[in-house]
Amino acid sequence: MTSLDCIEEVQNRISHSRQLITANELGSSDGLASWLSIRLPSGVSQWGSAPGTKPVINLWMELKEGEIVLEDSCPPRRIVHVASVKIRNKAGHMLVEAHQEMADGTIRLRNRPLSEKMKPGENVEEACFRGIFEELGSQLGARSRVRILLGSYSRKEEERESLSYPGLLTSYVIHSVDAIVDNLPETGFCTEEDELMYYNCSGSGVLPSEGSESFSGEVTVGVRKHFWRWVPQPS
Known part of the structure; x- marks a missing residue:
């Protein structure tokens, strides 16, 4: 896969080689919870209540919005493609x-x-x-301050149990690139994520339209703040 390949093309290739369950087949987050409960020995009762975990509605949104695919297997497997950005400062430390x-x-x-x-x-x-815009914010992560070094692209795959969804085996396809972001703080810092905003192709944040889908009163658990530090890299 090159850096210009789209995630949609990759998902289509996966769907032809593996048996997947779709959001349309499940119908709702309740349908997903029932489907998971009979396939996961540990069940989903701790999801969203144990510290650091997310509720089933979060997984449902990932599936419905095409961010993941789920293998229809026992136990099921979640497959997610992740863009990982290695931001370095002038001293060579990584964020x-x-x-x-x-x-x-x-x-x-x-x-x-x-x-x-x-x-x-x-x-x-x-x-x-x-990702830079959403997690660093509209000022620190403004597109005009960011340089993506596409020549640094690498890909690797990891498989492990998800920390967000305990018991759910997850295959992570990690697409890594280096980047330079101008004028970031020189010491550790914190940023806030505004989940009412989303990033568009012009590099700015806009509010969702009034027709944005609701989920019948179910509440997703999102990130409020990100805490960052600079880490020296081996020479």
Whole structure:
């Protein structure tokens, strides 16, 4: 896969080689919860209640919006493509997200570079620009301050149990690039994520339209704050 390939094309290739379950087949987040409960030995009762976890509605939104695919297997497997951005400063230190504060006040440890799930139709460069904008904010992450170094592109795959959804095996396809973001703070800092805003192709944030879909009163758990630090890299 090159950096200009779209996630939609990759998802289509996966769907032809594996048996997948779709949002249309499940119908709702309740349908997804029922489907998971008979396939996961640990069930989903702790999702969204145990610290650092997310409720089923979050997974439903990922599936419905095309950010993931789910294999129809026992146990099921979640497959997600992730754009990972290795931002370095003049000293060569890499920006790492130490932890997140969720909207419900819980803390999720991260200790990884800025990362963002890719959306259908996005290529890696577009996903990186969006991730930087959403997680660093509209000022620190403004597109005019960002240079994506496409020549640094690499890809790797990891498979492990999801921390957000305990018991759910997840295959992460990680697309990594280096980037330079001008004028970031020189020491550790915190940014807030405004989940009422989303990134568009012009590099600015806009409010969703009034017709944005609601989920019958179910509440997703999103990120409120990101906590960043600079980490020296091995020479």
